[in-house]
Amino acid sequence: MAESSAWIIFISAVFATYIWRFAGVMISHRIEANHPIFEWFTCLAYGIIASLVARTLILPSGVLAEVSLWQRLIPMAFAFFGFYLLGKRLWVGIVFGETTFISFFWLSGV
Numbered sequence: 001m002a003e004s005s006a007w008i009i010f011i012s013a014v015f016a017t018y019i020w021r022f023a024g025v026m027i028s029h030r031i032e033a034n035h036p037i038f039e040w041f042t043c044l045a046y047g048i049i050a051s052l053v054a055r056t057l058i059l060p061s062g063v064l065a066e067v068s069l070w071q072r073l074i075p076m077a078f079a080f081f082g083f084y085l086l087g088k089r090l091w092v093g094i095v096f097g098e099t100t101f102i103s104f105f106w107l108s109g110v
Contacts, residue, residue, distance in 0.1 A: 071108075075100035 056064070057072045064072070079097030086092045 071101070071104045075104070 057076055058069070060067070060072070075097045078100040079093040082096030083089065083093030
């Protein structure tokens with residue numbers, strides 16, 4: 001009996017997932033890629049990511065909470081400068097930020 005109810009739940013979940021995918025395929029030809037609503041969704045996604053990063057850096061939890069605020073904010077500033085000054089390349093910002101962050105720990109003897 002338990003095995004049959006598991007299959008019923010599984011099939012229900014598959015149906016609930018794929019019905020929305022099917023509906024998306026059916027209406028996709030009527031959606032304009034340049035519509036302002038997609039720009040709004042893009043801005044919303046970037047805002048959510050930015051707020052999560054800011055929260056992680058300013059109000060961290062776990063091991064990162066033991067690192068002082070200036071040791072988190074200065075690498076973030078270096079990451080922004082590297083990103084914007086060297087052609088808005090994501091990997092450059094990541095390398096600048098990580099290198100600065102690791103350098104602070106190396107210089108402080110941790």
